[in-house]
Amino acid sequence: FKSKTELFEELLRHGVGLLTASLRAAAEESEERGGTRVEALDAMIRAGLAFIDRYPAFTQLYVAELWRTNRAWQSTLLVVRQEAVAVVEDVLREAVDSGELSEEIDIPLTAAALVGMVLVAALDWQA
Template sequence: MDSSSAHRRGNTRRKLFEAAVTLIAEQGFSSTTVDEIAERAGVAKGTVYYNFASKTVLFEELLRDGIELLTVALQQAADETAARGGRRVDALDAMVRAGLEFIARHPALTQLYVAELWRTNRAWQPTLTQVRRKALAVIESVLRQAVAEDEVSTEIDVPLTASALFGMVLVTALDWQSFQPERSVDDVHAALSRLLQGRIGGGGAR
């Protein structure tokens, strides 16, 4: 496949992801048909099957793609903070901001991810577990560096704290989007930043 063909296929897959995620968020996975996804995306039904073996595979891949994009955003926030010479706690704060901004851009994806994560009978559950692990690994890496550099207490439970931070951002952002949409990302970030700095950032002074 040449670069132009790959680019076109990438654009088609992106359109299918966007169509599927909005439809499934609106009416559920079982009620959403391939015909509806194709129509919403503005492509032929055969195009869906050319790119994905089934509706299940499409949904699994869109969840994987979305959370991997979130993971990239978290890593970029950490890297940019490090490049500026910031502390590891500052990197965590930047990651919180990046997570909020990502979720504000992709609320339907986040809603579906949270809804599906604990449904262990789903075909895509192993994929969700895998991509969740990648996202948490980014946060855990920064936390371990913070411990090593004496920014936070050595008593901190790194895996559990990473999960708590990840979950805090997901749930807070969904609550914000659903029930407090009048609040700005700056407002929400400031509240989480104060919590982060107080509970984690102050841990180094033992």
């Protein structure tokens, strides 16, 4: 790596990439078992908690960086965060389309809230 920024950006990409992959896998496994989209969301929450349990130091770093501003890696952080949130958005959208959830929910806000809730609650749970 040529710089601290480059190293940190790659750490963010890798760590959040692992989280995103675990969320996606949980949703896919739920679907393969014939589960509903709401059950897929439950599986994704459990997968998120398992990820945080496995990588607590990364999670603490990630959550702390989400709140900091004027960092060289801010744009990378926002991109990888949106990738994780998008996985949850997809399942929420499918749940709305299938009638499992109300059409009145704000999908992007709900997805961001779920991801944030899991991250913060799990860190509190581990404290």
